Amino acid sequence: MAAVAQSPAPTSRRRPCWTGTPEIYFTKPIDNSRLVKVEDPVRSREMRQFGIALSCLFLLVMTYAWQHFKAIEYGYKIETLKVQREDLTEMNRALRLEEASLRDPERIDTLARKLGLQSPQAGQVIRMDTAGPDSSTPELASAAPVSVISVR
Numbered sequence: 001m002a003a004v005a006q007s008p009a010p011t012s013r014r015r016p017c018w019t020g021t022p023e024i025y026f027t028k029p030i031d032n033s034r035l036v037k038v039e040d041p042v043r044s045r046e047m048r049q050f051g052i053a054l055s056c057l058f059l060l061v062m063t064y065a066w067q068h069f070k071a072i073e074y075g076y077k078i079e080t081l082k083v084q085r086e087d088l089t090e091m092n093r094a095l096r097l098e099e100a101s102l103r104d105p106e107r108i109d110t111l112a113r114k115l116g117l118q119s120p121q122a123g124q125v126i127r128m129d130t131a132g133p134d135s136s137t138p139e140l141a142s143a144a145p146v147s148v149i150s151v152r
Helices: 041-102 106-114
Strands: 002-005 023-026
Touching: none
Parallel strands: none
Antiparallel strands: 002 023
């Protein structure tokens, strides 16, 4: 088949401006079924080297990205732990204040008097935290009978 390409039609008052012959294209069927591709060892080696270089570059980029994202993740974890530490410090401070208020001797004395308790008489209190007269010698434990003191 032949196809003819022509330039656009001339407009009025203009001279036709055709130069040379019109272009004609012919289709020619090409049969490549009998061609055999010859392996090029140089090209194969170049492609293998390029693939290895590209793989190394990919691994380097992925390693960098992995380290970067891990650093970001650890930053978030550190910030979370800092907030948690501040919360626990505040809670500890509040609990110490509560403990101090509960250990107040005046409060304990007031509660004891409301329950009907009285101050101990002389000789009723034995302090366990004071050392004996000779603290360098060991002291044997002794089993003494327990006496019950009733408070009325």
